[in-house]
Amino acid sequence: SRKFIVAGAQLGPIARDESRASAVARMCALMRAAKARGARVVVFPELALTTFFPRWHFTDPADIDQWFETEMPNADTQPLFDLSRELGIGFHLGYAELTADGHHYNTAIMVNESGEIIGKYRKIHLPGHFEFEDWRPFQHLEKYYFEKGDLGFHAFHAFDGKAGMCICNDRRWPETWRSLGLAGAELVVLGYNTPLHYPPAPEHDHLQYFHNELSVQAGCYQNGLWAVAVAKAGNEEGCDLIGGSVIVAPTGEIIAKAQGVGDEVITAEVDLDRCTEIRANIFNFAMHREPSDYHRITAP
Numbered sequence: 001s002r003k004f005i006v007a008g009a010q011l012g013p014i015a016r017d018e019s020r021a022s023a024v025a026r027m028c029a030l031m032r033a034a035k036a037r038g039a040r041v042v043v044f045p046e047l048a049l050t051t052f053f054p055r056w057h058f059t060d061p062a063d064i065d066q067w068f069e070t071e072m073p074n075a076d077t078q079p080l081f082d083l084s085r086e087l088g089i090g091f092h093l094g095y096a097e098l099t100a101d102g103h104h105y106n107t108a109i110m111v112n113e114s115g116e117i118i119g120k121y122r123k124i125h126l127p128g129h130f131e132f133e134d135w136r137p138f139q140h141l142e143k144y145y146f147e148k149g150d151l152g153f154h155a156f157h158a159f160d161g162k163a164g165m166c167i168c169n170d171r172r173w174p175e176t177w178r179s180l181g182l183a184g185a186e187l188v189v190l191g192y193n194t195p196l197h198y199p200p201a202p203e204h205d206h207l208q209y210f211h212n213e214l215s216v217q218a219g220c221y222q223n224g225l226w227a228v229a230v231a232k233a234g235n236e237e238g239c240d241l242i243g244g245s246v247i248v249a250p251t252g253e254i255i256a257k258a259q260g261v262g263d264e265v266i267t268a269e270v271d272l273d274r275c276t277e278i279r280a281n282i283f284n285f286a287m288h289r290e291p292s293d294y295h296r297i298t299a300p
């Protein structure tokens, strides 16, 4: 068997004026707590270094780029990489990436137990809207700030198995999970910033936690893989973000769940060999998938 302990490190709110150094110090404390519980890898949320800035409309390029990282690691995040190497624990981190040639992405990386980056993903399903909309109590301008990710969905060798990544809104799309499942991912990690209030359809507000679990549990079961899904949670600058970080088994069962909306570590033992229970049986892709009838899924 390939058993090890995974951790999710949910973050409570990060204030607009909170420094990256402060957020990183909080994450280092959570990394130590995860290691103390025996974790081999700890998963941090989407855009974990700053407040969720797409809730505001910035127009000056300098005001926009202040939220982005031009290097990874950099001076602010180096302590995470150093602690990873010192403790021998991997981590997953979401951040806003500005490339040398001027592209803006909502990005996540996977780092191994030696503090080395072994995988990178750029968010493909960007939710929200392209322009400022004055009727909203807060903005969700991901389509304005970020370009669609250009790295695709893929799985890479990590932790004696194959891991994959997606980010927040990606988890709601079955195509994300199936793409990662077909790539052979056995463990999918993701972070999210999900407002409790959804202004275009407020009648769904009470379903936000349910839809988070529904999406992750279905993705795991239908593809026979493990997932760690981790929130940035709590009341951030007047906007409530859901918590509910979960670790989910290939059976679709939730095996660990955060209790609050603050900084909190959850852990569970995963056995990557258990993916076979699903993949060799009900979702044996080679035997039972019928892609010749799925053409609408990839048609534009």
Ligand code: CDT
Binding pocket: 046, 127, 128, 140, 167, 168, 169, 170, 172, 192, 193, 194, 195
């Ligand atoms: N960060 C992110 O993708 N959040 C969205 C919010 C809903 S769409 C405005 C999500 O899918 O959780």
